Each structure stands twice: as C-alpha cells, then as structure tokens.
Amino acid sequence: MASAAFDVLAIGNAIVDVIARTDEDFLIRHKMRKGAMQLIDEAQAAKIYDAMGPAVEVSGGSAANTVVGVAGLGLRAAFIGRVKDDELGRVFAHDIRAAGVSFTTPPSSAGPSTGRCYVLVTPDGERTLNTYLGAAQDLHPNDVDADAIAAAQFIYLEGYLWDPKPAKEAFLKAAHIAHAAGRKVALTLSDAFCVDRYRAEFLDLIRRGTVDLVFANEHELHSLYQTADFDTALNALRNDARLAVVTRSEKGCLVVARESTEAVPASPIERLVDATGAGDLFAAGFLVGLSRDADHRSSARLGALVAAEVIQHLGARPETPLKTLAEDNGFEF
C-alpha cells in the first residue's frame, strides 16, 4: 500500500455558523427541538436570523471541524465540500486553509449562497442547530478526488451528507475508492433526527462494513436502534460495527469493539460555554490517536481532551493550539 498523503480526509457540508446566545423561550416560540439539527429553507433562515440576537460568525460544518482539529494536532488533513464564491464562502475557505487543511473543491459560481447554520446557545451551553444547506447541496460525486481519497489513511464522512442527494453519492463513491485502496472509512451519525431520517441506510452501511468505524452520541445510538434501553442499543452496536465510539457528554465515552468495551472519562472543564463541535473534536482526537497507532484508550483520551477545549468557548473551531494542549497533557506524536 502506498504511503498516505493525508492522515484524515473528510467529506462534509461546508457551513459557516452564525452563533447567538438565547433563552429556552426562544426555542419554544420557534418550535425548535433543543439540542437537535433541523434543515431550513431560505425563507426560514431569514425569519430565524431576523428574530435572533446579535451573532458571531465562525466557520463550522461537522466534518470540517473535525479535520481542523486533526490539522491542529499536527497531522495532515484534507476536506472536500462545496461553498459558493461569495463572502461567506471565502470566509469558510480562508479559515479551513489557514488552519492547515488542504481544501481544493472549487466553489459554485451560481446557485444558492454558501450554507450557514444558525446556532442558538442556551444558558446551559446546549446548542440547537438550524441549517440552511445552500451551496453545500451541490457537492457532487465529481468533487470527490479519487487520488486524494486513495492516498488518505482515514476517510471521515458525516451522516448529514445523506441530506443532499448528490452528496450521498459522493459519500458512497469515496467509501468505495477508499476500501479499494485498503484505507479505513469512519462515519459520524451526526444527529438523532438525521439517524431517524436514514436509519435503514445507516444500519446497512455499518452492517455491510462500508464503514469501519462509527462515532455516535447517546441520542444517536438510541435513535439508531429505536430503544430507550442503553445496554440493548450498545449490544446491538457491538454486534453490528467493527469499531464504534459512543460519546456521552460529561459521562465520557465508550469504545466498543467486538471483544471488549472500554470506558474513558470526559476531560475536566471549568465551564461549559457552547457544546457546538464537541463530537467533531472528539472524533479528531480519536482519529489522530488511531493514525499514530495509539490504543483505543489513549485515542479516546485525546478525543476527550480536544473536545473539552472546544466547549469552553463560542464556536466549533479550536481557539488554542491543540498540539501544545496535547503535549502539555502528556501526548506524544
């Protein structure tokens, strides 16, 4: 097998987050499901933006956040996703490249504007997501660079890609190329309601081995197996997946393999400011660990460490140098 040009290559919806603090009443008034992601059209986007408070714009997108974390930890990362050639598209492209991630997908010159996610952060630090996909809908299988995929140690795909139809085809094409080249494919289930929309297909991906590694939080796990009983869901996942990580917020995570399940605690934090990006950065740390041949436990500890960084400020992109943070906490690369 040829040596890898990238440690992790991610495909995802390219999104700029528009983040505002709000109260619980706002979510109720606007019929938003707290903690979840809902897809919205342009008219709904305008309505939500008009109603929400002063905001901050920070590049986001679930898989994009993950590769920014991977690059921040000093590994080689690439991203495939679609923006438009507009101001927010230039913001997205600048930020991901400035973070050290290779990003060469050409922007759309026509069609909908760059995707954005209206993120509402309640006083408890929970975030509720309203995504206008915009140009991200136009990610096409042709955007998947076969050479880059074949030359990446891990391909990381977000479940949200199932929403725009051509993006799902891009996902499947990438997974196929990666496996043909002997690479590993990881999937994040993204959101419990996303799982609800595509349950059968996600289960099929996992059971057929189209994905080698699955990231899920508790809500997504319960949704995947339609059970309120955690152990039932966990056993089903152990049976279906080659390797999986279930993240449980402040309760830490479980690394689930066929032969064993390891519990790893969350990293301590001073204050939960904004949970956006917690799962994305956890995945970054875990993938970096695996890429460097660390064991599951160390990889999960690194995931927990970088997830703790991102939830202590607004936005899903790290604000502190992750490599230094990792080294200060005893991780070596």
Next chain:
Amino acid sequence: MASAAFDVLAIGNAIVDVIARTDEDFLIRHKMRKGAMQLIDEAQAAKIYDAMGPAVEVSGGSAANTVVGVAGLGLRAAFIGRVKDDELGRVFAHDIRAAGVSFTTPPSSAGPSTGRCYVLVTPDGERTLNTYLGAAQDLHPNDVDADAIAAAQFIYLEGYLWDPKPAKEAFLKAAHIAHAAGRKVALTLSDAFCVDRYRAEFLDLIRRGTVDLVFANEHELHSLYQTADFDTALNALRNDARLAVVTRSEKGCLVVARESTEAVPASPIERLVDATGAGDLFAAGFLVGLSRDADHRSSARLGALVAAEVIQHLGARPETPLKTLAEDNGFEF
C-alpha cells in the same frame, strides 16, 4: 428643550471585525504597529487576510460598539453609518438592530463592499487593527438625520470619521445641529495615529467647544499634545476641554474637569483575552451614567465595569447582558 428620543446617538464607521489570534512575529513581518489602527486598501486587505490564521467575524466599529453598550445598559441608542447591501453589510445591520440600536442609514447599492477590520490579537490580549473602510467611506452629510440628532441627549462621534472626507462633514453637521438643539457632543480620539493625522483639527474642535466631552487613552493624550510627560499633557487637556476622560487600561481612568480631576480604578478581571472595544465600552458606561445624572465618579465606575466585560472574550461587542451586570454591581437605572 424637547424631551430626547434617544439617550445617545453615535456616528461612526460601520465595520465588521475579522479577528484572529497571532504572535508578535506576525506583526513585525507585516510591519504593523502593535496596538494601533492602520488604514489599508483592498489589495492590502486581501494580503493580510491570506496571511492571517483562522478568524471569527463579529460586528464592530468603534462608535457602533459604544451604542450597542448603551442599548445593552437599557438606554435608547441610535447609530448612523454606512454599509453596503452585501452579506457583511447584512451581518452588521442585523447585529446592531438585534442589540436594540436604531439603525436606519440606507446601505450603498454600488461601490466598495462593507468595511472590515482585520484584528490581530497577540497572546498579551493587545489588539492591532487593519481597517479597510469600504462602504464606510461613503457616509455622507445627507445621511445625518437632523431630527434624530436634535432629539438625542448625547451625540457621540469617533475621531476615525476624520479619515473619509464626507464623513468628517457629516460629523461637523451633526455637531452643529446638536448644539443648536441644546444637546451635548462627545468625541473619542480613537487612536494615537489618528490624532497624529488630525491633531490641529481635533485641538480646534476641543478648544472651540465643538465637543463638550472628550474620551482619550494615554497614547492619544500624549499624541494630542506631543509630549511624553503625562502631567504636562493632562494639564493641557484640563485647560482645553470642558470635560474629558483619560483611560489608562489596568490603571483605571481620570475624569478631568476644569476644577477637579478624579481617579477611578479599573474593574478587576480574571484574564485579559482581547482588548478590542475596551475604550468603546468604557464610553458607553460613562455616557449612560451622565445621561442618568450620575456623578462623574459613578459614571466612570460604570464605564470601567462594562469595559471589563468586553476584554474578557474575543470581539468588541458584549457577550453578557450588561444591564444585569450593572444591577448585580449595585448600579440602578
């Protein structure tokens, strides 16, 4: 005198801040004067943006930050400034209106894009500003709503308005209308190099009484009187200005009136994250105090309190409800 429709109306450059953390070397390599504001053209803006790290976008603009602070403290505020009808222009308009500030200046439909300031924050929390004025250059005396000016208790003007020529005319028109209506005019000197560009004119404004209240930091004060001796400069200011406040970062501030000078300490902070907006928010608190007939000392204490909020996070707009903060600290409105 008719009752005021607004407690504070500000005129300023409408700017969106593009904020990134950086190291001292970056400033040296790009020949930037640390802590200062330099004006840049579109080509320089592109070059700096290409070179700087991942950024966060937050609405800014010195005088705009001040009226956002005034509104956050529960008073009635308005802003006059020019954006373009583009994505960042809509971000600026959304944020200032969502903060409760009246903003009705029509956006430009043609010409340069919405102004932006590339803010580089060094590890010590100091910020270095690179401003592309863009559409802010097109603020015109016709944008000054005479009725709104005459109906505002305080007019607040930023020294930066001296850079775009028509904006300076708008400034002088507003000051004239305000005084004819028996209102007060306040000026912030903005930046030591701005003072250097317009020293004679600023001194003239102060000495002729075109402005009733001057805000300056230590650097601006030294620049205004071209002396390294603080007391010499302070005595000159006392002689020239009706009322002035000199802010001195962690050393607090001095309220300088003809008959007396009062020293007020800075508010304690946990950690200086980003000094952007410190002076702007100090002015907000001080003006709110005066508007509510508080004495100079209480007004300066309120200024120090809200300045302390804004320097403990990235960006020059408050992240916590200022009214609650003020009430929790014993201020009553």
